[in-house]
Amino acid sequence: MNRLLLLIVMLVVSLQLAAQLPTDVYQYHIDLLNVADNKVQVTLVPPKNQLQTGKFIIPRMVPGYYDALNLGQHISAFQAFDQTGAQLPVHRVDTNSWSIKGLEHVGKISYQVSGGWDNLLQHTAGAKSAESIFKKDSLFILNYSSVTGYFEEIPDRGYEVTLKKNPGFYASSALQYTRQNDTTDKARAVDYRRLVDAPVMYCIPDTTWIQVGNTKVLVSFYSKEHRSYSKVLAARLQTILFNQQAYLGGQLPVDRYAFLIYQEQIPKGLLTDGLEHSNSTVCLYGSTALDKLPEALIGVASHEFFHILTPLNIHSREVQHFNFLDPVLSKHLWLYEGMTEYATIHMPIKEKMIGLQAFLGVIERKIKGMDGFDNKLSMTLMSTNAIRMQDQYLNFYQKGALVGLCLDIRLRELSHGQMGTQELMQKLIKKYGSEKAFKDEDLFRVITSLTFPEIRLFFKDYVEDGQPIPLKETLQKVGLDYDAAQQTVTATRNPSAKQLSLRKAWIDL
Template structure:
């Protein structure tokens, strides 16, 4: 198979000439993309549609993007939309919705041109300047909203590469020179493309079936090649550890998988999985000195090449680009990936056990401390992704009390299931994930939650599987993390025992006090005392409160059960209330050695079997 890796584009005249005679591409759709005004974050796009649909048809921008579960208004950054025939004669086109245009009477071949603006480099949007064009496809390219051409081949011509010194990094198939293709729209939309002076490093991985595949990184950053090469060695460790979880790699299309990475302080940090690549965006100055932070995203996103890209929820099939698909399975798709993304770094020796204990603390706190997981199931939190996954709201929300991220909620459940499988059945979560892979991922048969339960029943027994799903997936029961972690010599304890706690307050200084800017948590003393967003705290126990830090200082010597007086005001006037302090529910997880406890041999063996490398 042809590899799709990265190359220095040398010329684009070939495809430009062919664009003048589109019949040579038969009925392929093709885009010519140029950057005459990159300094001002603009691209010019020309879409040629041979054998256009008969009658009036619509073209549109997407409102959702693969790997993102909330809707986004990509149409706002597209303008100067025009339609012409092949000779440039204008055709009737009108905007019928914010992101939808209708082409009227037309010949067989239609050309659509528009200006694309992009100045938000992340895993969803577009970033264009003279250093690069960071193209997430749904945010970049209009498409024909007609089922008759949904499965046509799509060609891309990326122009101005020599002008800016850019190379092309993408999972699109390289056709020659600066021409790339996708077999259909679904694949095209799943193929982020980075045009920049990327530095690359590729290596070969032999799959279990003997097939050789290329894996590589393409990095746009201010690092030198030696830094990129050294970083690639760490990425290789992650790749092999994750392959060991499933026993094999997927058969990547065109025999290649690429990590696309853009690193710069002006970015908006993100990671977004795709079928044969991942788009990673980091806000660091450069890779050098930040390797561990970056590897967490690499590890998470690469695990998605199994879990989500091929072990795929039925609720995400087919992906709808006109609005967000709602899924009840994100606790598994994202949450179990969250768990493995961090676990693999420990197995690869990148993070020490002590560091990993801190990660576990975060997972356990996410389900034991906030109000939401005490009331709402993982399936409900997964469905809320249509509002929370980088979704934008201008009005206030009560997310503090009704939302817990399905990433950490599912990650904490994966942790508990792994430890329970090890202690109760002498198998591991790896064994379960392999069986899910064989049943649904490898044959690419989309799953439902009952399917996941059925696989767990096969590796354990039906009674355990039914109880686990009823209690922890559909229900809100919590696992006994303290006992489970003790099996591996990890101690779970209160983070601030004997200290008075009033709850977290988000706020900003205003004249005369501290304005509470976000909802207070319903299980916190400050909420129970009646304070919430838009109240202005003036004094606490007689101390003037000018900022959030002053709250901490005012109760630093207080104990659980102590009462403090708060003076505050709101639109109804001035008020005084009593806050009864409690002990913080926040816990910490530490290794026995750090807590001065002695590990038994059984605990040493358990920990080693769990956290040691699985690469043979």
């Protein structure tokens, strides 16, 4: 070996060693290139620490899905090595956690991750959209909750993820991926929650970008059978996104958003599965053809996109410091899901996409949707117990949305038309934003101080105590008659000027 070559070899070796030294962040290497047996090889260099033992966690639960997913079930061949390469003792505590002795000396941890499912018709226990899938040489969807973890003793650290991938693959995600070379990408996240909150889809790109105000929206599509379809979907999504932008006052509180859409051919019917994140949505579709896809996507997208308001920019400490093993849930699902769904149904009338008759039909469907749920349950209690009360959970999209409607009209009434839920949400974003969490027990008091003293009673009666919401009297204020027996809502004949003026403030009609 000549000297120059020796020098180069030494340099390369020292660079490799340097790359493996612990820093302040979690350094992950994920190999999507050398997949064998549906398993992906993962290595981790944990942050520098002085811990004699550490508990490594892969989530049992993830935000937005109210049942145990036990994502640790996909992990195998878990090993830890010290900086000389000697193995450290590891004990698997349960499905989702491992205890490592001598963590202060750890140089590297390695394990394998199995893909969650092969096709949409396959039976799986949890939500497919929360799992990762590996289709060697064609597609990878990584939900980082099933691929990466964290040490209980070392929370709130940054993540640096290096991915090896096929040369033609492109990373679609709400996070920025920077290309190192043909087969290597890098991504960073400020903490575990933010990493898990931004899944990535790797495949040959079929992507279209839409500019909505100052937000770049990525529409990324994968189907084994169909190519170049993202532009068709993007064209359809564009209209609704522009209307959402107008509804939110012209400015969106995020720079980037991503729709990651997977389509699979199934024999008949339409199958959809989606999980929302703060800046992205994973949408899985099984269909015979593509023709029903745009409508189905718009239905999902209009709700999911509004999540950029809450929980992303308005959330409690329980959301900010989500415990992935044993979460304490926030009281405020009426806000995260109810107000999101209310904005979804309110926006089309406010932005003149639909007329009054169509809107009344939407309200009627929400009212009928409450049938079969317990109408006397406290919504704050349903929220903290969402895991145990799964049979009631879907009422946040029915009654929760109607709580939003009643709150909106009450606010318009008290403010002589000046303030509704649109303005309230903007005030809350200003006060909190993505980095500052509210205290769960403070929220009603804060909203009251931002609005009117009467609003505290509204929350007490209809959200905390779980009284049936005052639909009849509320709708009457805007010149609408609610027939509880028939579950119909019709425009009042000869409404007063007062009713009409409040209706105008509420829906601009």
